[in-house]
Amino acid sequence: MLNYLLFIATIGSIYGLLALSLNLIWGGAGMVNLGLAGFFAVGAYASALATTDAHLPIVAGWILALAAGGLAGLVVTLSTTRLREDYLAIVTLGFAEVVRLVAANEVWLTRGTDGISGIPGPWKALLGSDFNAVYLLIVLTILALVFLLMRRIDRSPYGRVLRAIREDAQVAQVAGKPVLRFKAEAFALSAGIAGLAGALYGHFTSYIAPDLFLPLITVYVFLAVAGGGTGRPAGALIGAYLLMVLLESARFLVELVPVISAVQRAALKELIIAVALILVLRLAPGGLLSERVPAAPRLPMEGKS
Template sequence: MLNYLLFTLTIGGIYGLLALSLNLIWGGAGMVNLGLAGFFAVGAYASAIATGAGAPVPLGLIAAACAGVVAGLVVTFATLRLRDDYLAIVTLGFAEVVRLVALNERWLTNGSDGMSGIRAPFKAELGPLGFNLFYCGLVAVIVALVWLALRRLDLSPFGRTLKAIREDQELAAFAGKKVLRFKLQAFALSAAIAGLAGALYGHYQTYVSPDHFQPLITIYIFLAVTAGGVGRPIGAVIGALLVVAFLEATRFVGEVVPGLQPVQVAALREMLVGAALILVLYLRPQGLLPERIPPAPRPS
C-alpha cells in the first residue's frame, strides 16, 4: 500500500512539472500548447538514449531539458507568427510527429517495443520501497525548485511582460516590448521543464514506449491547470496532484459498476475525466486558486 501511495505521489509530482510547464506559457503568455505530450516524450527518450550511451543520470536530465529547449525553439520559430488557434493545431501535430517517429525509427527508439532497462538511480542499492521513497523525495525537491523559480519569474519584469502579452500583445508591442522574443523564451523554458518531466518519468518507470505519450496526457494536464487555477504556479501543482488522485480512484470503477469488461472500464474512466473537466469549467472556471492580479499603483 505504501509503495502504491508513493507511486501516486511521484507520478503526481511529474504531472505537476508538466502543469507548471503549461501554466508558464498558457497562464503567462496566453499561448495554447496542445503538444505537451510531444515535449514530454522528447525528454524521456533523450535521457534514455544519453544514459544508455553511458552518461550519468544527472547528465541525462540535463540532456532532456536541452532537447526540450531545442524542440521548443524548432516549433516556435515556425509558429510564433501564427494566430493562437493555428499555433495550438501545429503543436498538436508536433506531438503526433514525435510519437510516430518514436514508433517507426527503431534504430533510435526501438520502435513499438520501447526502450527498457533505463537506469534508475540507486534502485538496486535501496530496494523497491527505499527507491520509491528516494525518488518521490527527488521529484518533490525538483518540483519545489521549479515552482520557486517560476514564482520569482512570475513576479519579475519578465513575468509581468508575459502577462501584458497575454492580455494584449499589440499593446505590449506598442509599448516597446519585443513580443516574439518573449514568446520564444517562454516557450523554450516551458519545453525544457516538460523535457525534464519526461526524463524523470523514464528513469522512474525504467521503460518508455510510444504508447506512454498519447495526446490524452495533454488533456490531463489542461484539466490540472484549469482545476488549480490558470496563472497560479501553486495551483498548477495542486491541480496535477488532484488529477492523478482522481485518475487512480477511477481504477476501481470496475468494482463499483459490476459486469464491465476491461475495455469498457477504460472507456468509462476517460468519460469520467471528460465529465470532470466539464464540471470544473462550469462550477469553478477560475480554478481552486484564481490568479491574483495586483492593482495598479495609484499616482502620487
C-alpha cells in the same frame, strides 16, 4: 500498499512539473501548447538514450533532456512566427504526433515500438525496496525548485510582460516589448521543463515506448491546470495532484460497476473525470485557485504642493 502510494505520489509530482510547464505559457503568455506530450517524449528519449547507449551519468541525462526539450520548443515557436496564435496549437499537436511516429518507426535509434528498457535509476541497485521513496524525494526537490522559479517569474516584471502579451500582444508591442523574444523564451523554458519531466518519468519506470506518450497526457494536464487555476503556479500544482487522485479514484470506482466490459469501464472512467471537471469549473470558473491580478501602482501626483 506503501509502494503503490509512493508510485502515485511520484507520478503526480511529474504531472505537477507538466502542469507548471503548461501554466507558464498558457496561463502566463496565453500560448496554447497541444503538443505537451511530444516535449515530454523528447526529454524521456534524450535522457534514456544518453544513459543507456552513451552510458552518461543520470544527472547528465536530465540536463540533456532539459536542453533537448527547450531546443525543440524554440524551433517550434520560431517556425510559427508568421502564423496566427491559434495555428501554434495545431503545429504543436502535429509536432507531438511526429515525435511519436519517429519513436515508433526509427528502430535504429529508439528501438521502435519495443521501446527502451533497462533505463537506470539513481542508486536503484543499492537502494533496493527503498528506491521509490528516495526517488520521490528527488522528484519533489526538483518540483519545489521549478515551482519557486515559476512563482519568481510570475511576480517579476518578466511575468507581468507575459501577462500583458496574453491580454493583447499588439498593445505590448506598441509599449516597446519584444513580443517574439518573450514568447520564444517562455515556450523554450516551458518545453524544457516538460522534457525534464519526461526524463524523470523514464528513469523512474525504467521503460519508455511510443504508446506511453499519447495526446491524452496533454488533455490530462490541461484539465489539471484549468481545474486548479489558470495563471497561478500553485493552482497548477494543486490541480495536478487532484487530477492524479481523481484518476486513481475513478479507476477503483469503475471496478465496482458490475456487468460491463473493460472497454466500457475505460469509457466510464473518462466520463467520471469529465463530470468532475465540469463541476469544478461550474462552481469555480477560474479554477480552485483563480488568478489574482495585482492592482496597478499609484503614481505620485504631479504638481502637488
